[in-house]
Amino acid sequence: MTTSPPPPTAPVKERTFALSRELFRYKPGLFAFNLLMWGLVHASPALLTLAVSGVFRHLEEADALKTGGQVLNPAIAAAWVSLAWFTFVRLSRFGIFYGAFRAWIELWYTLDALVRRNLLGYLLTARRSRRLPDTPAEAVSRFRDDVDDVAGYTEVWVDGAGFVAYSVIAVTLMARVDPLITGLVCAPLLLMIAFVQRLSPTIRTYRRRMREATARVTDFIGETFGAVSAVKLAAQEDRMVTHLRSLGETRRHAALRDVLLTELIRGVNTNMVNLAVGLVLLLGANKVRGRALNVDDFVLFIGLLPRLTASMGFFGDAIARHRRTGVSYDRMTRLLQDAPDTSIVAHHDVYLSADPPAPTPAPPHIPLQELRVQNLSATHPGGLGVHDISFTVARGEFIVITGRIGSGKSTLLRALLGLIPTQSGQTYWNGQPIDDPATFLVPPRSAYAAQIPNLFSDTLQENITSGGPATHLSRAVKLAVLEPDLDTLGSGLSTPVGARGVKLSGGQIQRAAVARMLARDADLLVFDDVSSALDARTEAQLWQGLAGTDATCLVVSHRRAALARADRILLLQNGTLTDHGTLPELLGRNEEMRALWHDDAAGGEEEGRPPSQLR
């Protein structure tokens, strides 16, 4: 592989900050508004407690006046003023919360959308080969859980600012009453942050295990339903459910560990507040007797402490969340492989309120004169692959690549097109070296039909045009011999094909994929063994139809229909190109070619079919 996995030793901490900072900058106004609003939401309880404490202070003054036998009215009036202040703060907090909440939801889902768009956008459009490190189902959990983690991490900062403001106000208020008690109460709270910090690596491990176990479950569900007909035909539904149970059991254990650790941290947090209140009681006991600490001071301490501890717990949790976000970034990077870090958080419009503009037009058309492949090697991790392949295709030629199973035919095509990484070799288009085949060899230069093509749940027409113009649609449908199928489908081209095209037959999917490729009107047409789902006659019809165009064809096939039509044949054996030439040449001198040709006798195709067979 040319793309090695990113070094995991990179300082994750640095990266999480740097990447998240880019996210915050995406909507700076909205982010700043969130900071302000949530700052107010979180800090206002300090004011509320102060107001309540004020009410009791004035009542206490009144109490003192009453004992002295004086008029209470001024003190009671002052208590009403404090109460009015309390009412005002409480009601404005409601209004602030309303705005803050809306702003947060908007920010959170916008960032969610951005990261998701960046991941998919990179996989769909970036240069070089893109292969998923895991199954698609598992990759989906990157788009779901990890994206949520990364976008949700913003909450740490939005809330964090408010909690800092609250803590500063609370500590100041408390210190004004009694600096010593305040100091003694706050010390254990700080210990908590250290405690959470220490546990961070463990949190990370547990969380990762839990995520992995979850991914295995979702992955398995996805695969099972992707292969649902095979499972049903084998009558193995029970086994699949049993396997799901055992995966679920593993996940349950991982989840419970995670819960236990989180609870431990939360427990320590909450106990700190109780310890602190207990301390206030203990230390205050003496002062109360000396009348140095009043009811309003109690109200202040007891009112401020829970939220102060909650803030400390929040800071501890924020550290843990920071680490988890690091894990999520790591996993996204693994998905994107060679992508620069910043591509996850790059700023792009996500079009949440308007339609996106038309995608970038196809690259300029450079009419093919000659395609040259030089010393191409591509091996799978298992050791299979193709080695040191060189050949040339001239404009208008019909080249067939043939060989046994596992001889590397498909690998050769996919390496050539840049769909899989190559170890060495270079491809030239009209003599110019192709820098990145994956983005260069696309329509209008080249188009490709895979051996097992994938369609998408949409109408047949949308699948065939894939966003391209419908100008070549009817020609493509005709050439791909898909026309007769249209009558049997309920609504012709507007028929929905179902998830992955399940509503079509295997042959129809293949023909639809060929039509999809032809609708792009490319110079070079690359076919990977379309014969697997087409009968020989349909395949012959396809080649015959293409002969009427000036297309250059590179075809993997073992059918006589293709071999007989070939201008040249490339013969692959165990991943190397052992011979090439015209069919008579190869049949004359190559034993392997004779074996392949002979075995296809019964299903073979005579050359020179009457044109009447073309529809």
Place this chain on the structure above:
Amino acid sequence: MLATYLGPLKWQVMALAALLLSGTALNLSLPQLLRQFVDNARLGGAADPGLLTRLAGLYIALAVGVQVMTAGATYVGARVGWTATNRLRADLMDHLLSLDMREHKERTPGEMIERIDGDVTALSNFFSQFAVRVFGAALLLTGALIMFFREDWRVGLGVTAFTLVTLVTINRVRKLGVEPTRLERESSARLFGFIEERLTGLEDIRSLGAGGHHLNRFLGVQREYFTRSVNSWRGRSVVWQLSMLLFAVGYVAVLSAAVGLYAAGSITLGTAFLMYQYMTLVEEPIDQLTQQLQDLQKAGASIGRVSELLALRTTVTGGSAPLSAGPLALDFRDVSFTYAPGDPQARGVLSGVTFHLNAGQTLGLLGRTGSGKTTLTRLISRLYDATAGEITLGGVNITHVPLKELRRRVAVVTQDVQLFQASVRDNLSFFDPTVTDAQVEAALHEVGLGAWLSRLERGVHTPLPTGSLSAGQAQLLAFARVMLRDPSVIILDEPSSRLDPATEALLTAAMTRLLAGRTAIIIAHRLDTVARADRILVLGGGEVLEDGPRADLARDPHSHYAALLRAGTLDGTAAQGVLA
């Protein structure tokens, strides 16, 4: 649903209840301690310092106790939740797998993930904690209200009225969130289904240069998800906002009452302080109830979707008539089929198909692409049921046979082989631990994958290397799957379609052994594949064009089969007329 899934966990549920209740009781006693402390402290110099210290110590001890109870309750709750939801997931999967293929065509695997995992996870909290937490909160609330009544019956009455109004109002507005939440989950399933499909077809999209187009489509799907998510959050948040507003009113009222009553000389300063303290005691359980109502909303939407799935019934159900042992004769009597029975315009795929195949015989099924060959075989294994007519195996109508038994006895090798991201042995045995490694190895050797197997690092336990497996090798693996079973009827749907001729020879010997003594249907595009068949059936446009013993048809110069043989190819010019 609760009873079904929590019933087996009753001891854990009871432990959970005990933990939560004792936690609540301790929680109620904390302010009592606090009051006692304040009362004592306000005695001034007369206060007993030893008592004050003991009270403070007791406070700390009880508070730690509350925390231990809460942590224990959360842990046990999570345990109950995970156990119950894992069971629900398994049951859902079991149920969904039993649905017929018509249902599966409507849903992407990504959507299935969202429905089996996403929805059930949303239910987790509901399962584990809802009932007990609501109960605990109600208890705490009642306790706090009694305190108010003890202080002043007017204030008690006022706070009770306030509590009732708050709970009723919140319960009303929470319904606002249910529908938006359902819509949100629906579009979330669509979004992740969309992503999953595109990731699966990544190469198709990239090689067509259609990345930009699909990204735009994605943005559209995501935009809908965004709008619905924001709406659903807004709908749900009305509950919190309302409770915030109501509590603002409540606190102001209680404090006003305290100041007013004090000014009127009805209460002492200590009582005023206590009234404020009790108000915080009312706030907590109402908050708790509100939060649980939130979960109830989410759970309600999820339960709706889960029940919707569980209510789906398969139209393909088995009977109880057993199949006799050994090879089975196969009969089709006037069988017709259409994929869209409700649509009179759709053309039937099969119409009036009748034929008989003796036990142990092999039938070669010929016909052009789209002539209904594959559909015909799908009816035998009952992936679909015939719209009209009757199919019997060994004289028993297949709809009377238990579905499991039918599918165990009928093995099918399809055109496209579906593999799992799992070890070679799990792929062949479908995760069946009773199949031995030796059996798997033997099956692989039999289909000619012995050399391939020997290259694998960990033998049959090697995870299937994705990507490096060619379509032909996958086809051979599918053969090995059938080798592992002992079916009475074998259906090979274009078994050689992905094999190059040289490799196909490997299979012929194994195939002969497999078909010996078994009833078989082979769909093929090559005449030599069916050269050993006992009978030939030619299908065209969903109807039987020809059916008879192969030898007889070969001799009859007017038969379609003979015409095909003369042309030397299934698709030769002479066959044009009969197969088009």
